[in-house]
Amino acid sequence: MSAPPGSAGAGGHDRRGRRVLVRAAGYGRRVAASVLALGSTRYSGGVDPVDPEDRTIPGPGQDVTTQTITGWARARPGQLVSVVVLVDDEPAALGLPRLADLRSRRGVTPWQAEVPLPVDGSVRVRAIAVLADGLNQPLDREIQVEPAAVSPPPAAEEFDLMGDLDEPTDGSVVPGPLVTVRGWSVLDPVAYIEVTVDGEASFARQMALPRPDVALHLASPHAGFCGFEHVVDLTDRSSGAHVHITVEGVDADGSHQLIGTSTVTVGPAEDRPADPVDDGYLAVLRARTDAVTNRHRPATDGIRLLVVTHDLGLGGGQLYLQELLLRLLDQPDLRALVVSPTDGPLRPELEARGVEVHLAGHPPTEPAANESYLRGLAYLAAEFATTAVLANTTGAAGGVTLAERLGVPALWAIHESYAPEHFLLAAHGPGGAHPAAAERLDGALSSAAAVIFEADGTRELYCSHGDARRFVTIDYGIAVGTVDEFQATDDRDARRRALGWGPDDVVLLCVGTLEPRKAQASLLRAFARVAPDHPEAVLVLVGDRGDPYGDEVRAYAGRLGLDDRVRVEPVTPDCYAWYAAADAFVLNSDVESLPRSALEAMAFGLPAIVADVFGLGELVDDGVTGFHVTPRDLASLEGGLRRLLRLDGPERRAMGARAAAHIGAEHDSHGYATAYRRLLDGLAADPTAFPGAILD
Numbered sequence: 001m002s003a004p005p006g007s008a009g010a011g012g013h014d015r016r017g018r019r020v021l022v023r024a025a026g027y028g029r030r031v032a033a034s035v036l037a038l039g040s041t042r043y044s045g046g047v048d049p050v051d052p053e054d055r056t057i058p059g060p061g062q063d064v065t066t067q068t069i070t071g072w073a074r075a076r077p078g079q080l081v082s083v084v085v086l087v088d089d090e091p092a093a094l095g096l097p098r099l100a101d102l103r104s105r106r107g108v109t110p111w112q113a114e115v116p117l118p119v120d121g122s123v124r125v126r127a128i129a130v131l132a133d134g135l136n137q138p139l140d141r142e143i144q145v146e147p148a149a150v151s152p153p154p155a156a157e158e159f160d161l162m163g164d165l166d167e168p169t170d171g172s173v174v175p176g177p178l179v180t181v182r183g184w185s186v187l188d189p190v191a192y193i194e195v196t197v198d199g200e201a202s203f204a205r206q207m208a209l210p211r212p213d214v215a216l217h218l219a220s221p222h223a224g225f226c227g228f229e230h231v232v233d234l235t236d237r238s239s240g241a242h243v244h245i246t247v248e249g250v251d252a253d254g255s256h257q258l259i260g261t262s263t264v265t266v267g268p269a270e271d272r273p274a275d276p277v278d279d280g281y282l283a284v285l286r287a288r289t290d291a292v293t294n295r296h297r298p299a300t301d302g303i304r305l306l307v308v309t310h311d312l313g314l315g316g317g318q319l320y321l322q323e324l325l326l327r328l329l330d331q332p333d334l335r336a337l338v339v340s341p342t343d344g345p346l347r348p349e350l351e352a353r354g355v356e357v358h359l360a361g362h363p364p365t366e367p368a369a370n371e372s373y374l375r376g377l378a379y380l381a382a383e384f385a386t387t388a389v390l391a392n393t394t395g396a397a398g399g400v401t402l403a404e405r406l407g408v409p410a411l412w413a414i415h416e417s418y419a420p421e422h423f424l425l426a427a428h429g430p431g432g433a434h435p436a437a438a439e440r441l442d443g444a445l446s447s448a449a450a451v452i453f454e455a456d457g458t459r460e461l462y463c464s465h466g467d468a469r470r471f472v473t474i475d476y477g478i479a480v481g482t483v484d485e486f487q488a489t490d491d492r493d494a495r496r497r498a499l500g501w502g503p504d505d506v507v508l509l510c511v512g513t514l515e516p517r518k519a520q521a522s523l524l525r526a527f528a529r530v531a532p533d534h535p536e537a538v539l540v541l542v543g544d545r546g547d548p549y550g551d552e553v554r555a556y557a558g559r560l561g562l563d564d565r566v567r568v569e570p571v572t573p574d575c576y577a578w579y580a581a582a583d584a585f586v587l588n589s590d591v592e593s594l595p596r597s598a599l600e601a602m603a604f605g606l607p608a609i610v611a612d613v614f615g616l617g618e619l620v621d622d623g624v625t626g627f628h629v630t631p632r633d634l635a636s637l638e639g640g641l642r643r644l645l646r647l648d649g650p651e652r653r654a655m656g657a658r659a660a661a662h663i664g665a666e667h668d669s670h671g672y673a674t675a676y677r678r679l680l681d682g683l684a685a686d687p688t689a690f691p692g693a694i695l696d
Contacts, residue, residue: 007345026168045073045108046141047085048125066213069095069115072108073129079366080109081432084128086137091548092116095127096429097339098297116212122146132365132432162187163226165247167259173267174243178425184211184227185259186220187249191635195230196246203632204230204247205590207525208516210552221559225521225552231422234266241266277367277436285371292378293405299367299385302333303680308399309392312344312357314573315513316596317415320454320476321392322346327673329353334677336383339399341379345573356384363398365428370398377402388680391448394423409449411676412598415593417458420444420445420465442466449683450691452676454594454623455615472691475674476594477669483603486576502606506536506645506652509582509606511575511597512589513543513551514568519588519611519632521556526588526637528560534645539586542569542578548669552659579604583652584644590631592616602626603663605656607647609640625659 048070073080083095095113115121126142132271163185168174181195181204193204197359209227220226228247237243243266247259297551299303307325311318326349328334336355340347341362349359358380363373381389381402391399391412403410418426420441424433445451447464453459454476463471501507508527512518520541527539539562544550551569557566575597579585585601585608602608602619608626610616620626627643630636647655675695682694 001389007175021600034257045071045075045127045129045139047071047125047139047143049143050145059305062351064116064212064216065119066216067117067145067345068112069093070098070110070112070123071095071127071139071141072110073520075109075131080111080129081429082130083111083113083133083139084130085113085115086126086128087115087117087123089124089126090528093419114213114505116216117145132428132434156508162257163249163259165245165262165521166266167555168245168262170262170264172262172264174234174264175267176237176239177233179230179232179234179264179533180425181230181245181247182209182227183247183260184214185249186214186222186226187217187257187259188220188222189251189635190249190257190632191252192250193228193230194248194250194256196248197232197234198244202230204228204520205516205632206634207519207521210549222525226558229516230408231425233422237266239266239268275358280370282368285368285375288404289345289371289375289378292375292382292535293402293407294384296378296406297385298387298408302335302387304385304387305334305336305390305562305680306377306386306388306399306402307336307338307383307390307392308377308402309338309340310395311342311393312338312346312350314338314345314571318344318346318394319596320413320415322350323477323479323669324357324673324676325350326353327669329355334680337380339380340478358535365393365432365434367434367436370436370440374402374405375551379663380404387684390676391444394418394420394441397444399439400448401684403445403449409445409680410446411445411447411452411679411683413452414458414462415454416578417455417461417591417593419461449687450679451570452679452691454616457614457618458556458593465675467689467694472695475667476596477667477672478596478599478603478663480603480664480668483576484602487580489602490580492580495577497580501538501581504536505538506534508537508539508541508584508586508609508644509578509601510586510588511542511601512576512587512595513545513571514541514547514553516549517589518543518682519552519590522632522634522637523586523588524553524557524560524562524566526563526634526641527566529634529638530641530645531562531565532634534644537641537645538565538567540567540569540578540582544568544570544573559669576604578604582606584609584656585626586641587611587616588629588631588637589613589616597630599663599667602659603667604655605653605660607644607652607655607659609637609644611637621662624661630643 050067069085078099084091085093085095089134092111093115095111098110098112123145124142125145127139129137129139129621165183168179185193193206194201195204207225208229210225211227212224214226215224243264245262248256249259250256276586309321325336338350338357341361343359347357360376362388364370365636386408388408389399389403389410391410394414394416400410402414416423424437442465451471453473456473459471459473510523514520531537554568579601585606587598587610589611590613592613598608600620610620612628613631618626622628625638629640679691679694682689
């Protein structure tokens with residue numbers, strides 16, 4: 001995607017030596033509250049003593065400062081994914097491994113975090129290691145941090161930066177092929193953050209990362225949520241090539257303001273040292289798995305579907321699977337066994353329908369551990385007499401590998417609109433996945449009997465990674481009949497009155513877990529621009545998981561002065577009440593395939609404002625059933641909100657009626673369940689058949 005042309009303005013980079021803001025991993029606030037619910041097991045490692053004089057100088061009136069906290073964990077390279085730093089038992093920051101130090105401390109991984117600390121008072125600082133196998137382990141040694149002497153605040157001119165590029169640093173060597181660009185910007189007004197790599201421009205994900213360190217020094221309401229990030233693909237650059245990166249803030253009128261520049265050298269392709277693999281031991285483990293798969297005998301009296309999924313929570317991919325299985329289980333000759341890493345609220349309903357659910361932990365990326373994980377799945381598959389495997393989401397690729405070893409067909413439902421190499425970065429972070437994981441992912445894409453997508457745009461991302469004849473799009477659907485039944489008995493006016501809304505209020509609804517890719521912070525900022533001109537508008541965000549990221553979204557709404565116009569509601573298994581009370585739906589995600597929330601909202605007759613990405617752009621007919629906006633572009637999002645709010649009530653309802661008619665005709669769940677059953681039957685008859693031929 002290219003941005004409007006413009007000239008780079010003079011930035012504040014001659015003041016780089018006077019910068020007072022500490023570079024912080026601002027996304028350290030994105031820590032699941034579940035890390036506090038740990039057992040008593042301890043793990044070798046700890047927090048290093050600190051020098052109070054190393055803290056950043058607090059701004060005027062501030063009672064919090066930032067200090068670099070370091071420590072170590074006894075872990076092999078790549079085993080330590082991150083470290084949660086807790087201050088007086090509350091999650092305060094996310095620390096990351098210092099990869100450059102690995103070779104000098106064999107068997108020990110050092111880590112570092114930028115931690116907000118109170119200026120006054122003594123605090124307890126401890127840490128929890130987050131390991132590649134999914135375990136959270138408290139580190140042994142903790143420290144007590146004493147208050148530091150408060151220095152006078154620096155002169156006002158020391159705080160005049162409006163943004164900066166944190167990484168990659170100028171002159172550094174960056175591991176290819178994917179490089180993450182991060183920084184912060186409080187430029188206002190701004191439409192988008194443009195990242196230009198050797199003349200090729202694209203948009204960064206702005207307002208993606210909380211930045212408490214910037215908020216310490218700047219009074220801007222955006223300061224606490226001003227971190228941006230972007231992944232740059234340097235696949236076509238050879239090792240040793242020099243790459244020039246420029247980051248600019250661009251306003252709606254096309255004026256550019258320089259945020260930062262960096263010239264880097266492309267290093268080796270692997271972004272972390274590969275753990276040594278004992279090929280002999282790996283062969284032994286593989287032989288053990290083969291001994292189990294060789295004893296496997298598929299059932300002959302019907303379909304035995306082994307389902308390997310990523311989660312049993314309330315996300316879109318999970319509900320996709322639940323809806324599909326409940327439809328398939330209406331057929332008496334089909335049984336299902338579900339394997340998930342962890343438990344979740346969908347398990348009881350599946351078990352009530354006779355589905356056996358096993359919890360197997362997160363699949364490890366290290367080869368030997370992964371082979372052992374596969375052996376556990378093989379025992380379940382053999383006992384179940386599996387006839388086919390359904391892998392749900394990209395992260396369930398192990399199910400496809402297992403199917404190949406069992407000699408049964410695999411259907412793989414991919415929801416994530418990430419290219420495979422980008423998926424590993426998104427799922428595991430830089431250096432989090434063993435290099436062998438990419439090879440296994442490619443192998444699974446080549447061996448699956450059918451790779452199923454919800455949107456053509458997502459399918460096109462993957463076509464170069466396997467036999468495109470085995471890649472097929474099946475329209476995702478919901479139970480439209482249940483929506484009709486709900487609306488037939490619902491008293492919408494009474495529901496709105498109970499929520500405090502009158503007949504003239506226009507309720508904009510966003511349903512989706514609060515997270516950076518769904519861009520709720522950007523939606524808040526765009527809504528703040530529109531709200532003064534539309535006092536009738538109300539915004540509801542449904543999807544708060546009770547984590548620090550959601551807390552920051554709530555706080556940001558307050559800083560924008562929107563407390564009386566914005567509601568932030570928790571994740572719920574039943575969103576029908578919210579759809580029924582709303583007037584329009586908004587989803588500003590920059591990565592989506594075909595989210596269930598958009599289907600449900602449109603089925604309820606809500607016109608939809610959606611970012612034009614992958615399946616969202618395919619679902620909504622711009623100007624007919626809703627409006628398209630450009631992803632990662634605040635000005636475009638603001639424009640979409642204004643287009644919707646300029647419609648009167650009859651115009652909105654007419655647009656919503658067209659949306660509901662489209663969902664009823666094209667996206668009922670009966671259709672996609674029928675397509676899956678045809679694939680299962682067709683592949684049972686001929687495992688070499690192409691999915692498209694079966695479905696024609």
